[in-house]
Amino acid sequence: MVTAVAALSSVAVLAACGGGGGTGNAGGDGEAVYALSAEDTPNYVPLDLVEADFPGVDGSAPGFTSIPDPLVAAVDSPPGSGGSYTAMTPLWGTIPPTDGNAYFDAVNEAIGTTINFQISDGNTYGDKMAAVLASPRDVADWTTIPSWNVPPRFNDAVESIFADLTPLLAGDAIEAYPNLANIPTEAWQACSWNGKIYGLPMPVEVGLTDYALYRADLVADQALPTTPEELIEFAEANTGDGAWGANDLWAVATAMFGVLPSQPGWEVGDDGALVHRVETPEYRAALEWMTELYSSGAVHPDAVADNQGDAGTRFEGGQVVMTSTGLGYWHEALTRNRPANPDFDIDVLPLFGADGADPVIYKPKGAAMCSFLKQTEDEAQLTELLEVANFLAAPFGTEEFQLINYGVEGVHYDLGADGLPVATTQAQQEVQPSYIFLTGPPAVNAKPDLPDYVEKRSTWAAANAEFVTEPLFYGMNIAEPNQYASIGQPFADLEKDIVRGRASMADLDAAIETWRSAGGEELRTFYTEIYEGLESEGGSASS
Template sequence: MTPTPSARGLNRRGFLTALGLSAAAVGAGGALSGCSSSGSTTPQASTAGKVSAGNLPKYVPIEYAKPDFPAKNGSPAGYAKMPTTLVKSVKTTPGTGKTITAMTPLWGTIPPSKGNQYYEAVNKMLGDTIDFQISDGNTYGDKLATVLASKKDVADWVQIPSWNLPARFGSEIVENVFLDLTPHLAGDAVTKYPNLANIPTDAWKACVWNDKLYGLPYPSSGGVGNAIFYRDDLLKKLGITADPKSAQDFLDLAKELTDPSKKQWGSDDPWNAMGLIFSLVPKWRLDDSGKLINRVETPEYKEALEWSHKMFKAGVVHPDAVAGKTDEAKARFQSGRTMMAFDGTGGWNEALRDNLKGNPSYSQMPFLPFGADASTAPVYWKGAGAGMYSFIKKTDDKAKIEELLKLANALAAPFGTDEFQLINYGVEGVHYNLDSDGLPQPTDLAAKEVQPTYIFLVDPPVVEAHVQYPGFVKDYCTWAIKAGESVKEPLFYGMNITEPSQYASIGQPFTDLESDIGRGRKPISALDDAIKEWQAAGGNELRTFYQQILDNQ
C-alpha cells in the first residue's frame, strides 16, 4: 500500500511541498487505516485488537493560539490568520547531550547531516542530537522488514507507516523489539508531558497492540478524510447547481456534465466515490440480526456494483479511467477533463497551490455527504486516528526512557509555539522569511536542509491554516464540521488486528470483480459465486476469528 494524502490542513504542508516534496512526504493516513498485517501466528483472542481505556493517555487539551473555527465533529481547528506571537511550550531543555539514533522514511531528497543548520537548531532546542537514519520511503517497508526480523541494528527510535507494518508485527515483533509505553504514558502519567497529553485519544488508540500502548502517533485529521469533489468554477460557468442527494442524482449530474465533443466527462473512476456513497469502507459490520458480515456480503456492496456498471454504461466516465489509468486522475480533474472526482481532503489545498497561479479562478468544492438513497441518512466511516507511528527500542534504562519522552513532548509542541515553528520551518532568516500575511516563505537553503524528519517521530494535532488561499480555511472548516455530522465509528475502530496469514489473499478476487462488473466484462450474478468461493476459502473462518475478538471486548 502506498501513502494517500491526508487532511493535514496545515500551512507547513504547503511550505514543505514548496520545497519539491511529494504529498506522501508530509502526511499520510486520514482515510487510511493501514493494510492488515498477516503473520504466521496470531495474538490470543482475549487481547487481539483490544484497547482498554485505562491503557490510553489522558486527554488534556491545550491551546496556544485561539482558532477562528474551533474543532467540532472531528474537524481540525481552523486559523484564518497566522498567530502574531508564539509561545515557548517547553521551558527547560529536555535533553542531556545524548545522541539518539532514529530510523525514518523520506519521500524526497535526503538532507545532509553535517553542517545542516536546521538539524543544528532543532537539536539545540532538544538538548540532544537526533542522528537520523533516513531511507527512501518507496522502499522503506523492505528495509523495515529486514531490520525488525533480524532484531539487529534497531535504532533507538523507529518510525513505521501503517502500510509498512511487517508480517508478525502484532503477534511477535512489537513486544520483543519495542518498549511498552503503557506504564509511562497511560492515564495521568502522560500529564508529565503536556504536549503529548494534548494529542487526541483516537490517535493514541491507533498506537495500541494487544492492549498495550507501544507507539507515539503522527495524528490524522479526524472526521472526514475523503470526499467527492466537483469543479465549482466550471459548473458555475455552465449554470449548473451541484447538490446530489442520492446515487441516482450523482449519475444524472454526471450525464449532464458529460460532453465528449469538448473532451469533458462527468466523472473519473467511480469506485472510490461509490465507497463513500454506499458506505462500504468497514471490512466487517453487524447486520440487522446481529450477525457479523463482511462488506462483500452486504446488500449495499451489490447495489454499489450495479450502480458502478450504470455509470460506465452511461458513458460518463473518462475513457482513460475506463482503461484503468488511475495515476492520472488528479490531472484529469484539475484540467477540467473530468468534472467530479474522489480525493483525500488534503488534496484540496494542494490543488489550489498547483492551479491558482496559472488559473486565478480555479475552484473545487467537496459535496456534503449523501447516501445511496435520498431517504437514507448518509454514513461516512471514521478513519484511523493516526496513519503512522514511532516506537522506542526496548530498554531497561529508565533515565533514557524519560529523556526520550521529554524529547517527544517537545516535538509534539502544537501550532502557535516556538518549537512548532522551528520544527516545521527551520530558522527564520535562514530557512524562511515571513511574508506580509505572516506566512513562512522558504529560502533556497530550506530545499536542501528542511526535510520532514522530526515530525515523523511524533506530531501534534492537525490544524487547518492555509491562509494563503483566500476563503479556503472558512470553506474547509465549514464543510468539515457539517460533513462530520455523518461520521460514525466502524465496528473495530481503533483496533490493530493481525489476521492469520492463511487468509491474506482470499479477498483479492473481489478487486478484479469490482472492475469487471463495473466495465461490463462480467454480470452482477458473478458476485454470488465469488462470495460462496470466498466463504469456502476461509471467509467463514475469518468471521469466527473476528467474532472472537468482538466477544472479548
C-alpha cells in the first residue's frame, strides 16, 4: 500500500527530477512583477504543537521517531460550511474508488465539506492539465499543478482562471488560518505569480534533496571519502567480483562542485555581468570529475548505458555500493528490504566540497506542488476552501494529520504493539494520496518505524544547513521568452556523452558558443534587465 505519508518524500523526489515553468507578468506601470512584495507576503507564524526528537535547523526537516500519544487537536470543529466541490489531483499509483470510499467519507465529514476528487495518472498529468486549462469551463474548483507540470504562459492563464488569494492571505490576514500561517515563506513564494498569491503550497524541505546513498552494511569497516578524489578511490575499491562502486553520480558532482541549478541557472560574475551555469568553472569541473569516475571502470555497465530505471534494483541487490538519488528513496528501500534482511542498511555520504572549500547547497523551490482555487464571485466559497486547506495543513502529531495520512483507526489501520499504525486490507483499496496534494504542513522526517533512519537523515540535514544558499532570482517565477525554451536542451545529452568519453570538453566549448548565438545572449540581456530592476528597487536578487 502507498500511504499518503509515504508519498510525501516521493513527491520531493519527483520535484527534484522535474522541470517546471516559471512566470512573470507586467504590472500596471508596464514593469514586470516577479516576486511577492513584503506587504503581500503571508506572515510566517510557526506552530510548536509537538516536540521533535531532532529539531530542524534553518529549514531542515525536524525528525520524529514516534507518534505522539495522545494526538493534538489542531482544529476545534469541522471548518467547512457544507459546500460540495471538485478537486483535480495527480496520483502515482492505483486510483481508489470515489463512491463508497470510507476514507473520503470520513475526511469529508471531518472537514465539513465534500471534496469530490478527479484523480488522474501522475505520469500523464501534464498532458491532462494542458487540455483542461485550454477549456476553462472544465477546470475543477480546486486544481493541483506540480511544479514540473506548469504549462507555458501560465502567467496569463493563472490570472484568467484562478482566484487571486492575496487579499485573503497577505500579511497578517493569513493568521485567521493558523496552520497555513505555519507554512514557511519560501513555499508561498513558489506558489505566487505576477506578484500575487494564487497557489496553496505543498512545502518541501529547503536542504539538499539529491545526493549519494551507500550500502552501509556492505562497507561497514571502510573509511568514508571526504574529497572528490577519495570518492573515486572509494568507488574503485568496491568494484570487482561482479559488483561495482557506483551508479551515475551526477547529482553528487553538482553538489560537490557547487554547480548552479538549471533553472534559471544564472549568477553574477566577478565583473558584475550575469554568467550562465554552463559557462562556469564549477560546471566544467563537475564534468571533468564525472569523466574521471566513468573512466575508472567503477560505474556499473548498465549505468554507463544510461539505464537509470534499474538503478535502485542494482543498489538494493548489492550490485553497486553507491547510488545518487532523491533522499526520499532512502526509507522506501529500507522498508522494502529489512523484513527479509534485518541487516540491510543504507546511509548517506558526508557532504563535502572540492579543493577544501565548503560545499554549496542551492535552496530548492519551497513547494513541490501548488493548488489553485477556481475564480468565483462568491467569496464565501473561497473562504470555505481556505478553512478546509487550514485543516489539511495541520502538522504532524495532530489528529487531523493522522486522519489525512492514515484514515480511520479500526477501519483503515490498527495500532500495533509499538503504537504505530498498521494498514488494513480496506486501507489498501481506499487510502491513497489525495488530500495531501491540495496543501500540506511543513516537511517533516517522520518515520517512527525506522528510528535509525530518522536520526541519520535528520542529523545529516541539520549539519548541512549552514551550506544552504539562495540562488539568483530565488523565490521568483519567471517566464522566459518562448523562442528560447529549448536552447539549453542539448546540454543534457552532451553531459552524458562527455562523461562517457563520447565527446570532449572542446565539444562543450562549441556547444556554449552555439547556445550563445541561438539565444543565450538574448536571455542574458533578459535576465540582466530583471536583475538591474530589482537592484535599483533595493530588492534581493543575488545570493
